[in-house]
Amino acid sequence: MKNIAPAIFPPNGIGDARPANQGVLDWVHEIGKLTKPENIFWCDGSERENEFLIAESLKQNVLIKLNERKVPRSYLHRSNPNDVARVERVTFICTPTKEGAGPTNNWSEAADTYSKLYGLLNGAMRGRTMFVVPYIMGPPDSPLTKVGFEITDSKYVVLSMRIMTRMGEIALKRLGDDPKAEWNRGVHSLLDVDPDRRFICHFPQDNTIISVGSGYGGNVLLSKKCLALRIGSYLAREQGWMAEHMLILGVESPEGKKHYVAAAFPSACGKTNFAMLIPPRHFKGWKITTVGDDIAWMEIRDGRLFAVNPENGYFGVVPGTSYKSNPNAMRSIEHDTLYTNVALTDDSDVWWEGKDGAPPKHAIDWRGNDWTPDSKEKAAHPNSRFATPMRNNPALDVDVEKGEGVPISAIIFGGRRSDTVPLVYQAFDWTHGVYLGATMASETTAAATGAVGQVRRDPMAMLPFCGYNIGDYFQHWIDIGKRLTNPSLIFNVNWFRKGTNGKFLWPGFGENMRVLKWVIDRCEGIGGALESPVGWLPSPHDLDLEELDIDHKSVADLLGVDHEEWQKELAEHKKFFDSLGGVVPDELEKQRENLEGRLAE
Ligand code: GTP
Numbered sequence: 100m101k102n103i104a105p106a107i108f109p110p111n112g113i114g115d116a117r118p119a120n121q122g123v124l125d126w127v128h129e130i131g132k133l134t135k136p137e138n139i140f141w142c143d144g145s146e147r148e149n150e151f152l153i154a155e156s157l158k159q160n161v162l163i164k165l166n167e168r169k170v171p172r173s174y175l176h177r178s179n180p181n182d183v184a185r186v187e188r189v190t191f192i193c194t195p196t197k198e199g200a201g202p203t204n205n206w207s208e209a210a211d212t213y214s215k216l217y218g219l220l221n222g223a224m225r226g227r228t229m230f231v232v233p234y235i236m237g238p239p240d241s242p243l244t245k246v247g248f249e250i251t252d253s254k255y256v257v258l259s260m261r262i263m264t265r266m267g268e269i270a271l272k273r274l275g276d277d278p279k280a281e282w283n284r285g286v287h288s289l290l291d292v293d294p295d296r297r298f299i300c301h302f303p304q305d306n307t308i309i310s311v312g313s314g315y316g317g318n319v320l321l322s323k324k325c326l327a328l329r330i331g332s333y334l335a336r337e338q339g340w341m342a343e344h345m346l347i348l349g350v351e352s353p354e355g356k357k358h359y360v361a362a363a364f365p366s367a368c369g370k371t372n373f374a375m376l377i378p379p380r381h382f383k384g385w386k387i388t389t390v391g392d393d394i395a396w397m398e399i400r401d402g403r404l405f406a407v408n409p410e411n412g413y414f415g416v417v418p419g420t421s422y423k424s425n426p427n428a429m430r431s432i433e434h435d436t437l438y439t440n441v442a443l444t445d446d447s448d449v450w451w452e453g454k455d456g457a458p459p460k461h462a463i464d465w466r467g468n469d470w471t472p473d474s475k476e477k478a479a480h481p482n483s484r485f486a487t488p489m490r491n492n493p494a495l496d497v498d499v500e501k502g503e504g505v506p507i508s509a510i511i512f513g514g515r516r517s518d519t520v521p522l523v524y525q526a527f528d529w530t531h532g533v534y535l536g537a538t539m540a541s542e543t544t545a546a547a548t549g550a551v552g553q554v555r556r557d558p559m560a561m562l563p564f565c566g567y568n569i570g571d572y573f574q575h576w577i578d579i580g581k582r583l584t585n586p587s588l589i590f591n592v593n594w595f596r597k598g599t600n601g602k603f604l605w606p607g608f609g610e611n612m613r614v615l616k617w618v619i620d621r622c623e624g625i626g627g628a629l630e631s632p633v634g635w636l637p638s639p640h641d642l643d644l645e646e647l648d649i650d651h652k653s654v655a656d657l658l659g660v661d662h663e664e665w666q667k668e669l670a671e672h673k674k675f676f677d678s679l680g681g682v683v684p685d686e687l688e689k690q691r692e693n694l695e696g697r698l699a700e
Pocket residue numbers: 364365366367368369370371372373392393414415416418419420424546594595603606607608611
């Protein structure tokens with residue numbers, strides 16, 4: 100078989116940033132002995148190293164250079180067509196007992212899994228270069244910040260990690276030479292990108308991740324879902340903080356009063372779009388800024404939750420991104436961006452479904468085939484992605500580097516639900532809010548392989564990302580609430596409710612400002628609301644709908660709580676809790692009974 104990642108040979112001064120920490124050196128030596136690479140490349144994250152890796156990637160067709168005038172310093176990568184999304188089926192939490200992983204995770208016994216993976220890794224890097232990527236997650240001076248090392252045989256991974264994390268020297272400095280320091284061990288090998296030999300395995304007790312057989316983002320950028328969420332959530336519970344699948348945004352009023360909001364929506368359900376929202380004209384003087392678009396690490400300070408974004412870049416969904424839907428994202432990806440699985444035009448520009456303007460008359464689709472507007476296939480894969488430095492975002496929050504994080508006034512849960520769930524409502528209190536998160540559901544999307552559009556329970560948008568027993572995770576949320584003297588208010592939103600014509604009732608995107616404004620009004624104690632069985636609901640006049648082209652009937656439908664639909668929903672909550680086999684905390688069972696009682700009134 101052809102070697103899909105042949106070795107590269109750097110000149111002196113590149114690839115030799117060997118760390119001082121003996122623990123790291125020993126581990127790299129061990130993995131090297133196992134995988135038998137041609138050579139070892141120690142990354143330092145420098146500009147010179149990046150240029151060298153890009154040049155080699157162009158030579159080996161790992162990257163395609165885009166039109167320098169249209170998208171400066173940007174590249175296209177095509178992953179194997181069998182490898183375009185996270186694969187939850189082969190994602191494992193490898194604890195000593197099944198109970199440690201809990202009812203929602205695939206479990207495989209830790210010792211057995213090491214043997215199986217070491218078998219697959221044996222000689223896997225023959226003829227290849229083994230890259231060692233040091234990185235930190237979190238602002239450089241934050242107490243929450245974690246050090247990780249990722250070993251990989253993929254140049255695409257190295258180039259992406261440089262965008263997505265703070266990579267290189269900075270991590271070596273932070274780690275220092277203490278052999279007992281805490282750091283994450285990540286091993287990734289493409290192997291032969293065979294779906295039958297694809298496993299993403301987490302060993303929370305060892306702070307270790309091993310991922311083989313994939314070259315797609317969420318499976319291989321081990322900093323992101325693997326460390327920042329799966330291992331992160333495990334460490335967070337042990338250490339008393341929270342690792343969540345949440346965007347973080349700042350909202351500043353015309354008077355200069357600022358709040359921060361964190362929001363958990365499942366994959367491809369609108370986090371990046373919400374985090375970069377531009378308010379409609381009617382909200383003159385209101386400013387939205389982005390702290391993060393996917394992950395929040397939060398800790399308690401002075402009885403309040405404070406959040407940092409552990410990442411350094413955005414790995415965002417491309418299709419549907421336009422100057423109309425998300426101008427800040429468009430400006431972010433105009434330069435210095437690494438695209439994956441979008442279409443390539445004849446003048447080496449990128450194109451995707453939903454981009455502004457007319458489609459090109461001819462393009463090369465994400466698989467590398469000819470494409471025209473008459474083609475039945477999509478030009479860009481529905482889960483095609485951009486990786487872009489957060490510095491590119493014109494709306495980047497000024498406090499994104501602040502080590503102590505930003506105070507969170509409100510937490511918002513949300514899913515993709517065509518029926519039942521109102522546009523927005525507020526939990527009665529923290530524990531009720533935990534219940535809203537624990538019972539949330541969403542229609543599945545292209546971000547993970549498998550059927551799309553099926554409603555599934557996705558607690559706190561963490562179903563694929565909680566690295567331990569979900570019952571303990573729910574309890575951790577409840578316990579955090581007990582430690583908060585100034586708890587964030589909790590809300591639920593649904594941008595995706597549909598009318599009888601099958602169309603979205605709510606315009607979404609920038610217009611979501613109207614919902615956010617109500618959330619902020621509630622935080623300020625000035626927003627009106629009606630008590631409903633599901634929570635506090637805005638009445639139509641509590642929402643600022645001025646200058647919005649929407650009829651009364653749609654607004655009523657958006658805010659409606661239909662009794663029959665909610666009886667079904669309640670039955671689904673019960674079914675879900677029961678399916679977890681007794682791990683759900685009593686306090687949440689009690690919340691369900693309360694809801695049942697309120698619906699029966
Ligand atoms: P991940 O990166 O997978 O975690 O996704 P995400 O949660 O950041 O989702 P993103 O913002 O990239 O949006 C995913 C898709 O949802 C895009 O194709 C958008 O077009 C669509 N979307 C986002 N916000 C809205 C909205 O307010 N209304 C509607 N109708 N669609 C939206």
